[in-house]
Amino acid sequence: MNVIICDDDQFFCQQLEDYVDAAFADFGQSYNCDVYYSGEELLAARKALEEPIQVYLLDIELPGIDGLSLAAEIRREDSQALIIFVTSHEEEMPRAFDVAAFHFIIKPLQPEKVLEVLKRAKEHFIRSKRTFQFIIRKRRYTLFAAEIAYFISQGRKVSIHTTSGKVYEYYGTLDEAEEQLGMSTFLRIHKSYLVNVDYFLRVESKKVIMQDGELLPISKRYHSAFHQNYRTQLLSI
Structure with missing residues (x-):
């Protein structure tokens, strides 16, 4: 805060x-x-x-x-x-x-x-105003969940891509991020991607297109669960 x-x-x-x-x-x-x-x-x-x-x-x-x-x-x-x-x-x-x-x-x-x-x-x-908190160089940062477009995991680092285009990089895992958010609007599409469905432009069978134009792949492992969860999201709107 x-x-x-x-x-x-x-x-x-x-x-x-x-x-x-x-x-x-x-x-x-x-x-x-x-x-x-x-x-x-x-x-x-x-x-x-x-x-x-x-x-x-x-x-x-x-x-x-x-x-x-x-x-x-x-x-x-x-x-x-x-x-x-x-x-x-x-x-x-x-x-x-x-x-x-x-x-x-x-x-x-x-x-x-x-x-x-x-x-x-x-x-x-x-x-x-649900928030997500993370630490970079011993300093705690706070973002509104609505400001986050998607997370990308690369090794021990996680990159947060915001709706404004700013990117934050910190040490952590997507499992930890998913648990902290506890929100159904964030879904896993890949072992390396956690995405905010409110920032989708379009969803296809094997990929999602974000509003910033980024194409993110849906892996075989997450394909069925993602599409089922996403349909549930659409029905609840």
């Missing part, structure tokens, strides 16, 4: 970060919170970020690029993250529908209200 706070008031940021830490403490080492004091600083930092962000807390009244414009920039590349606006002007709230805001926090902070909003975000994240 990766959280970003963006507000130009450093004291306020510290207050908000304390509430965020309290709300997400049970995520342990898989939780991280970073703070930025301007929209420009955040956008510049996002270009270098290797991990996706699950929750943004954005001040609407930022100097320079304001929170609504900042959220619009984020939405151009990320439709999955939860955006929570922080504002002292409730009249700005209707404009937030344009960027699919998750909720609001009103200034000055009311502890019960803040924790309620953060609790809702956490529950929403757990309930509807």
Whole structure:
């Protein structure tokens, strides 16, 4: 779980970060919170970020690029993250529908209200935003399952190919990935491939064509089980 706070008031940021830490403490080492004091600083930092962000807390009244414009920039590349606006002007709230805001926090902070909003975000994240976690060079990464197109296993390494085209490589096995996901939308088509059926363009007898144009083979070993499971998926839609 990766959280970003963006507000130009450093004291306020510290207050908000304390509430965020309290709300997400049970995520342990898989939780991280970073703070930025301007929209420009955040956008510049996002270009270098290797991990996706699950929750943004954005001040609407930022100097320079304001929170609504900042959220619009984020939405151009990320439709999955939860955006929570922080504002002292409730009249700005209707404009937030344009960027699919998750909720609001009103200034000055009311502890019960803040924790309620953060609790809702956490529950929403757990309930509807299933994630996959892996470790690269001792650092834990978190991806939404919906962001993963397919896994490829090569020896002791697994490559995650995301829907955005980014690729992550870590040490592990597909059996471990399949067990962690625990989702019927990820099916094995080969000993070396675990695929997200939601990212299929077309399915043929001996191969699947992904939305990025990649052709992945269905092996004899997995042929019958895959097609049966895939038909079950289609019937359940």
